[in-house]
Amino acid sequence: MTDTSAPATKLGRKRDHTRDPEILDAALDVLAEVGYDRMTMDMVAARAKAGKATVYRRWPSKADLVVEAVACMKKSDLDPSDLPDTGTLRGDLIAIMKPHNVVDAEKKLRVMAGLVSMLAENPEFGDAVNAAIVEPRAAINRKLLQRAADRGEIRPDADIEQLALLGPSMASYRVLVLRKPVDRAFLIKMLDDILLPAAGVREQTAASQ
Numbered sequence: 001m002t003d004t005s006a007p008a009t010k011l012g013r014k015r016d017h018t019r020d021p022e023i024l025d026a027a028l029d030v031l032a033e034v035g036y037d038r039m040t041m042d043m044v045a046a047r048a049k050a051g052k053a054t055v056y057r058r059w060p061s062k063a064d065l066v067v068e069a070v071a072c073m074k075k076s077d078l079d080p081s082d083l084p085d086t087g088t089l090r091g092d093l094i095a096i097m098k099p100h101n102v103v104d105a106e107k108k109l110r111v112m113a114g115l116v117s118m119l120a121e122n123p124e125f126g127d128a129v130n131a132a133i134v135e136p137r138a139a140i141n142r143k144l145l146q147r148a149a150d151r152g153e154i155r156p157d158a159d160i161e162q163l164a165l166l167g168p169s170m171a172s173y174r175v176l177v178l179r180k181p182v183d184r185a186f187l188i189k190m191l192d193d194i195l196l197p198a199a200g201v202r203e204q205t206a207a208s209q
Contacts, residue, residue, distance in 0.1 A: 019048070019050055019054065020058065021072075022048050022049075022050070023044065023045075023048045023050055023054075023055060023058070023065075024065075024068060024069040024072050025048075025069075026044050026047035026048035026050075027039075027044045027048075027065050027066060027069040028069050028070075028073065028107075028111055029047060030043050030044050030047055031066060031069070031111055031114040031115070032107060032110035032111045032113075032114055033110075033114075034114070035113070035114040035116075035117065036062075036066065036114055036115055036116075036117050036118040037117050039062065039066075039114070040062070041055050041056060041059075041062055041065065044065065063118070063122065066115070066118065067125060067128060070111065070115070070125075070128055070129055070132050070133075071128050071131075071132060073108065073111070073132040073133070083096065083140065083143060083144060084096065085147070088148075088153065089144060089145065089147075089148035089153055089154065089196065089199065089201060090191065090192075090196060090201070092144045092147070092148075093141075093144060093191055093195075094188065094191070096140065097184055097187055097188070099184075102182065102183065102184055102187070105137060105171065105182060106171075106175065106181060106182045106183075108132070108133045109133070109171060109172055109175040109176070109182060110175060111133065112129060112133050112172060112175070112176065113175055113176045115129060116176070134165070134168050134172075137167070137168050138164045138165050138168055139164075141163070141164040141165075141166075141167060141168075142160060142161070142164040145158070145160045145163055145164055145199065146160055148199070148201075153201060154199040154200050154201055155199065155200030158198075158199050158200055163195065163198060163199055166194065166195055166198065167187070167190060167191075167195060170190055170194070171186075171187075171190075174186065
């Protein structure tokens with residue numbers, strides 16, 4: 001007689017991904033604190049209170065872990081489709097300077113600072129960093145600037161794309177080069193002294209700061 005029974009299949013233990021978000025957040029924290037060169041997988045495992053084997057099994061290298069962490073970086077609470085409309089560009093930009101948004105933006109810049117050496121050796125990762133750190137805020141600025149242009153508040157020939165990147169660029173320079181914090185006072189001064197004049201906005205009565 002022929003044995004038609006199927007051979008027993010050896011199944012490995014199913015990989016558990018429930019800890020991934022915590023490990024990725026821990027990777028970002030360590031990256032922001034010590035930079036890519038000094039960061040180790042063991043440091044991330046310790047911060048996430050995860051077993052080293054768990055981290056190494058999920059991400060075979062530090063670069064793999066960092067790229068995924070940056071790609072999955074939490075977005076700001078700000079939604080480009082649901083932004084405040086105060087009637088002025090200055091009012092709109094100040095309205096989004098909430099404490100948690102400022103803190104979130106500064107952490108992202110510290111992560112960017114930690115990635116400098118990695119990007120120098122792996123420039124192909126630049127797009128992922130731009131998409132996670134720079135573009136979300138630029139998209140918000142772009143929408144507010146376009147709204148201001150539509151109501152005739154800024155000059156008609158204003159380069160909205162360049163203006164949208166002005167704030168993120170200056171904030172990046174402040175964190176990466178000057179090693180200074182990006183706080184509300186800096187953001188308002190940059191807004192009043194540089195962005196609004198560059199956009200051709202007439203002097204406005206200062207709103208409550």
